[in-house]
Amino acid sequence: MKNIRNFSIIAHIDHGKSTLADRMIQYSGVVDDRNFKDQILDSMDIERERGITIKSQAITLPYRSRDGEDYTLNLIDTPGHVDFSYEVSRSLASCEGVLLLIDAAQGVQAQTVANLYMAMEHDLEIIPVINKIDLPSADVDKVMEQIDSELGLDPYMSLSCSAKEGTGVEEILEAIVHNIPPPKGDPEAELAATIFDAQYDPFRGTIIHCRIFDGTIRGGDVVRLMHDETVHKVEEVGAFLLPRQKKDSLSAGDVGYIIAGIKTVSDVQIGDTITLDKRPCKEPLPGFNESKSVVFASIYPIASDDYEELAVALEKYKLNDASFAYQKDSSIALGQGFRCGFLGLLHLEIVQERLEREYDLSIILSVPSVRYRFTLNDGEVVYIDNPAYYPDPMSIATSEEPYIRAAMMFPERHMGAVMKLCKEKRGENSTLSYPSPGRIELVIEMPLADVIYDFYDRLKSITQGYGSFDYDILDYRQSSLALLDILVNGDRVDALSQIVHRSSARARGLRACERLKEEIPRQMFKIAIQGAIGGEVISRTTISAYRKDVTAKCYGGDITRKRKLLEKQKKGKKRMKMVGSVAIPQSAFVAILKSDNT
């Protein structure tokens, strides 16, 4: 156990986490260069493209240190987005130390701070690492100063590297060996292991990723998941080498995997404690939370014939994403579909993209919504996350919406613009602090609904990418709400309905109309788009009909060429949703969410 080190890398988005992980993996020689690819831990295309980590990953790096001893370094890679902060917390709970990675040019950002606090909560040894020192705009001295003043860490403990160029990697590995303490625990005690991730393997079922705190687990053991209260027989345990390596046992201090004939990842919960059925530990390990959906939207297939295919795809997708929830739903305009719950807007986008990419489905997403709370006149309390079930306005006694506490960090010069944005988004009770000269930290309470709408995009845009953002859910607060409907040539498109705050209803209605006007192609007839609350039309735009669309010459017998063009257009049209006789492209459903300046 004294030669094991369990650590994670935490960083603000784009500060180079995956690249540093790549270098460490290459250095350890666990993958030969021939099989290496960039962002090796980010196994999904979408992770590579967006440069983010969605799923946690773990890998074991064998390392012989300068003192000649052999060490096992377990790197637990964590998702880097606020939507997945619970997953991050479970990964951190499995470590003794972290590398806190800071971009030498951008310096400390909101998520750097948020991540640091989380690491501190878990009592982890923190090694600050300044990355990207090769950049012309790198300012190592300034970052050292921030490490001291903003993070309260000893700047002389920090290391510098360029993950891109591979410099400083050995020093980091040495620091892991010498500064991060070995795990503690008793291999003979009752088994206590925490699940920090679970992945689906089509041949083996669920692969549980876990950290053993006490005891020992072997193939053939019968284990109990303490929160789930289920019992499973262990088929195999092992370590995260590339590929996975089967072992006889995992003992206190180890990070590894367990395969126990569990069919889907939804059958295990992140953060649950694994113990032996015969000789259980007394208490589950602390820190367990059930994962909760925050954002809701409906998914419909573009062609109604694809409903069954979508159902199968969701079932398969769910195998590997326990935090995704769904149930049947139907829309008058869009037909049969599913109502889904997500951890946040990024999670939603990821699900959408993966369904389209990995399952080759064309889908439409309804306008995302938060979960509202209504108290009816008869005292009944209902939670509504789907505009289709908006209560009869006459029956509502009070309406409430969820609020968050948002933390933002940005350069001082953007103060005016950020405050204006927050005010527009109904922010209140703000507190400001100046962690270092020229930099502001703003903590403010805002309705979640306004944040999911287009807040993050606009924050990034007005701060030229320097603004960072983090949030947690606070409580429900009373609010004046209304149901905004969108009508296309008089037909209500229920998937475009939104629950909105009354003060912004008119603006939202107008914007929705304008967006749709941009996205819906002109057709053979005029199209009226209206926004309405109750029976009252509050906004309106019109798309004119086109008048000429004909190929002049069609003889000489070459009809094939023209037919191929028509077939292509026809295929394009199939990707549109027919509402009455109006073809609405998928992009229209997405556009209605986008902000003005992106």
Next chain:
Amino acid sequence: MMSGIYIHIPFCLSKCGYCDFYSVTSTEKIPRFIDSLLKEMEMYRGCFNRFDTLYLGGGTPSLLDSAQLAEIIDGVHKHFPLSADTEITIEVNPGDLSRETAESLFKTGINRISIGIQSFDENILSFIGRRHSSADAISAIEDVRNAGFGNMGLDLIYGVPGQDIISWLETLHTALSFTPEHLSCYQLTIEPSTPLGMKYRAGEIDVSDEDLLYEFFMKTSELLEASGYMHYEVSNFARGSEFMSRHNRKYWDHTPYLGLGPAAHSFSGNRRWWNHRCVDRYIKEVNKEIPPIEKSEILTLEQLRLEALYLGLRTKMGIDLQDFSERYAFDLLDKKNEMLNRISEEGLIIIQDNHIYPTRRGLAMSDSLSLI
């Protein structure tokens, strides 16, 4: 329905700016081309039933002298059964025509002539790269009439960048003054692989906007119908139904046609095939007794249906719903009911007597109509 023969004569003295039909500008291969053409006819002997149209297109068929044309026409008679009243059309370039050539064309049995006038406006002629002048055009028309042709068609182009409606109507009026039996009025289409296409890509020219093109289209149709012409297809007008192009109509209703010569297309049953777009390759393969076919395709019922809808809605005859459902196993009225009613309300089609007829405004949008 009897079948049609199309012969592609792939030679031009110069390339016009808008044309993307296949042609080469060297004429020395004409004799070898004719030999190959006759051999290609041999290959299809007995493959089709009777024919009642022969169309000599190009390229510039009028580059061939009358002896060469006679050789080709005789070859057709020798290899294929032709009905007695066969419509034999030739496309001619006004610059190539004289009184003598017109008379010798008439003697070969050609009974319909289509003159590539394009415009009577010198500026437009030079913009689109034609080698004839307005005066050439007028004298060609007179020569054709004097030679005895009773079925003359004039090809015109509108929507040329910079052209306004007034100057287009002047060209139309000049054309009408010769009382042609047939008029083809094509909106200029800028094809990518043409000289105009290159200019367009280089940003040297612009295309006319949709509203203006719509005006051109509607004004043309109004004027010609008022002058006694039938607007029987998107770009085609006939002075009475007997002067509609019998040959071109075969393309529009899936009647079999045999295309001979480089790049020519053929259709029969549910198969379409086309020859190599290269004179040398064409000659070489024919000489090796290989059919000079570049590619062929078997059309699925769905593809045939799409074509039938597209082509049918381009013509005044529209779509015979009974016939459509029998040939393409698809009940349009039932399956597309909502959309058909919608565009009928818009005044783009008329549904009556178990037919769908496009209106004038419908013809202006027939590409979209076919995508309902």
